[in-house]
Amino acid sequence: GASRWCAFSASLLVASGCGLSYAFGLYSLDLKQRFGFSQQQLGMLGSCIQVGANVGVHIGFFYDWSGLRATLGLGAAIGVPAWLITAATLSGGLTLGDAATMPVLSVLSFAQGQAQ
Numbered sequence: 001g002a003s004r005w006c007a008f009s010a011s012l013l014v015a016s017g018c019g020l021s022y023a024f025g026l027y028s029l030d031l032k033q034r035f036g037f038s039q040q041q042l043g044m045l046g047s048c049i050q051v052g053a054n055v056g057v058h059i060g061f062f063y064d065w066s067g068l069r070a071t072l073g074l075g076a077a078i079g080v081p082a083w084l085i086t087a088a089t090l091s092g093g094l095t096l097g098d099a100a101t102m103p104v105l106s107v108l109s110f111a112q113g114q115a116q
Contacts (some may be wrong), residue, residue, distance in 0.1 A: 035101055048106045052113020081113025082108045
């Protein structure tokens with residue numbers, strides 16, 4: 001009954017976040033224009049997302065230890081703030097300063113990869 005609909009709804013929510021690292025191409029031009037990044041810097045940010053996504057072995061151990069709900073919660077706790085801060089930075093709602101922009105966005109990109 002209700003638990004099946006709850007599981008279905010949760011699976012749609014999780015599926016909506018799958019593959020977000022592939023959306024990098026959608027906002028990379030905005031990053032380049034907003035911050036004046038070079039193509040090499042954009043490549044670095046894209047690499048941070050991919051490294052974050054592919055170095056997630058510890059998440060598998062966490063899943064084995066704690067189960068599905070805790071793992072989904074951890075993924076949301078890592079990914080949602082990373083995406084929101086990135087969106088706020090891109091929209092101009094959050095200013096990081098010239099020296100901090102690239103390092104902070106690199107860490108956020110890595111976190112976004114980890115959350116998947």
